[in-house]
Amino acid sequence: QLDRGCALHTAARGGLSSVSSQDVPAQRPRAIFHTSESDPAKHTEQHEGRLYNIPLEEVKAVFPHGLPHRFQQQIQTFNEARVMVRKPALEILAYLKGSNFAHPAVRYVIYGERGTGKTMTLCHVVHYCSRQGWLVLHVPDAHLWVKNCKELFQSSYNKDRLDQPLQASVWLKNFKTSNERFLQEIKTQKKYMWGKRESTEEGRPLREVVEQGLARVRSASDAVGVVLREIKQQSHRGSFRLLVAVDGVNALWGRTTLSKEDKSPVSPEELTLVHNLRKMVTNDWNGGAIVTTLSQTGSLFKPSSAYTPQELLGKEGFDALDPFVPIPVPNYSPREFESCYGYYLERKWLQHEKAHTEDGKAELQFLSGSNPRQLDRLAGPL
């Protein structure tokens, strides 16, 4: 009871609910879990534990491929996208606001146990950067590039490497949706030959390279490589800021489940996509930042209890990413749990009669261990 009282005072200062339905006075104690501040740049510690709304058109424009599947289902059911503002995200935003872009890009590695909200933190940061007008290079899950690949072709650019046309074309399509205006502004600085007859001249907008990759699926991986190279070379000029957001960065340095035609295993360096992405994640360029997430869920040949950078990246990956800023993401604090529980109640997601009681709430907290994913899974059937 006391906690709600204090929270009401801060709410009076911080702005109340933005829910468009009528605010019946009995609902006021629940409405403090929302905040009407939908610009991540203005989020501070005052907003910690509250949920902010992202308009649905923005979701389609900024996140064509970044959000977790269950969150997308939730957006469709509730007809709104609400993201919780948490401490790790606020930390990264503070670092980004105060960083000097003349220095080499700083690497941030978000790590934590399974289901604590690393991908959602990354999405919060991506939303902030796209609102600020940065160029966002968002790789939704690097693990998708090292497993379950149906077609592997030998790269025409370099005989040792292997191409992945499907994954590359999917990524190019989503990249185009999220960064329309930058593709028009950035010009190529070199002439690129796609096979014997087609080429892209110097000074053409990057949009043409992307369209070339989408039209000729065979050369999609090379198109991706060209795009990454151009963006990296031009980022230090200062006309735009670059954010490299990679989810599941430990895939770049592990093993793959793919094999060549003679059944020999493929190591990640032999894939063009992984090779080019590794070059992006090194800190030899300036004018932006690199925010990455470790993920055990999609990883290959790693035990399920592994969550620290040392275990998941291995020696090679750790040396490649060193030095980085580690950002741990913990389970929900009691305040964040209250906020999430209140949101589910308000949206009528918790329908069971006993879920509205104190006993039910205590049971949910105990069973989920304040883990966001477990709470979501438990609240589903209730």
Add this chain to the structure above:
Amino acid sequence: RIMPVRWSRYNPSYLEPEAKKESYQKPLEELTEEEREHMELKAVRPIKAAPPSLSSSVFSDPMISKFTNMMMKSGNKVLARSLMSQTLEAIKRKQLEKYHKAPENEKETIECNPYVIFHQALKNCQPIIGLSNITKGGKTYQVPVPLTDNRKRFLAMKWLITECRENKHRRTLMPEKLSQELLLAFNNEGPVIKKKHILHKMAEANRAYAHFRWW
């Protein structure tokens, strides 16, 4: 050597385990005479082992556990329980989407609680009267017979599960099929309700043989 406990016959002196939290939180003064005697008995008599399906959770429901057990194949309770939870979630999502799109005056009529829908659907599927085979004079007759509550519940659940397993497209997943069936049964439509009506009609048609029943 493992001693089998659950399906062996307990000595009649063994008492049932009590799982509900409320019964242990009552102070001594509030108990009635029988409850005090029961407490004293529990101090002396041994207690049976608690079965794994007995839970002290406020969210546990005996009908749902029965249904999950019937859906289970070769002892895979984990899979059966996850399918059940996915079904309830699917029902909730469909109803919530309908709820948010409906105009204000219709919002109260839409039921969003998956447990209410489940219970109501089961009640709608339960037959009132059943048929049993009675052999008289060399011929077997289908005789209309009253059913016990347990038998009615069992038949309703069995029909729902067999309907979902057999008469649907091969590639659809069980939660999707089950949620669709439960929503249809909730509105008194669908193949299971039809089967119940056919059974009732058969019983009505065979009314003449009702006197063959001797119990």
